[in-house]
Amino acid sequence: MLRPLRRADMGLIEHYARDRRVAEMTTAIPHPLPPGATDAFVTRCLGDAGDEVVWVMDASEASLGELVGLITLERMDRGQAEIGYWVAPVVWNTGLATEAVRALMEANPLGNAQVFGKVFQDNPASARVLTNAGFDYIGDAEAFSVARGAVVPQWTYIRQMA
Template identity: 65%
Template sequence: MKFDTIINQPVIETERFDLRPLRKSDMGLIEHYASDERVARMTTAIPHPLPPGMTEAFVARAMSDQRGEDIWAMDATRDNGPELIGVISLKKMDRNQSEVGYWVAPIYWNTGIASMAVEALVNTNPMDNATMFASVFQDNPASARVLTHCGFQYLGDAESYSVARGATVPTWTYSRKL
């Protein structure tokens, strides 16, 4: 696999930033933000502390032709911001469905960035899905509001393991028919 390969994944524009495929130069900001315990604790997969090599492996996986998930950087450079203010992804599922996942750098929390990114992904529907799903930890009501703001409907309660917390955490699951 070539690590500098350009991915077959669309660039999606919003009013304030672009969603673009990850690139090798994103590793520094991803590592900076993902190392923040506040970010890691609201995800299932980011450990805290962040081990060496994890960010490089994440970016390499995102750039792979055999990936099962499309991952975009929230890039604010066209609005004179940083190259990466968050990450959003679509994980392929069976039956023409996908799962949305995202995190935003804490400095951009409560600014509408997450809602704008999810809305852009839903409206573009790059995988041409019939349904998108998303889950949030129940102690993260801000992320639940992002999903309901973007037209996701509550499906039910579940649990997911959080690597950063080292525990199973109650979740709310949402879906959006497209």
């Protein structure tokens, strides 16, 4: 189930974001996670930041936990958005991330015409999530990973929503 973020989610977000394996597969999560980073993230998301919308992957119905990952859409120009997500290691390779991405794309809550996704090339499981959810590969790119302290090669994907 995808649901809105709550302040009560901070503990589990911090727990998983502190995991190097999770942080290193994102561009923005630092490792080690500094004090106050989770609070600042949740406060920004619950405020009227505008460009990024965040949902919690809640798997409590499957007895896996009320927060096992986050999924985001960041608004871009011309009816486009970029999807981002991370999942807790406890649910890696379970299909949960694919299910969450598919559900979000079916709902298309921002009314996007196109959604882009990017994954690090050393994370083929995340690439499968996108392709299994209807995204097509469109090319290579690079992005800085804060946790790695390095520029990392990426694969870029697009999904046409119309």
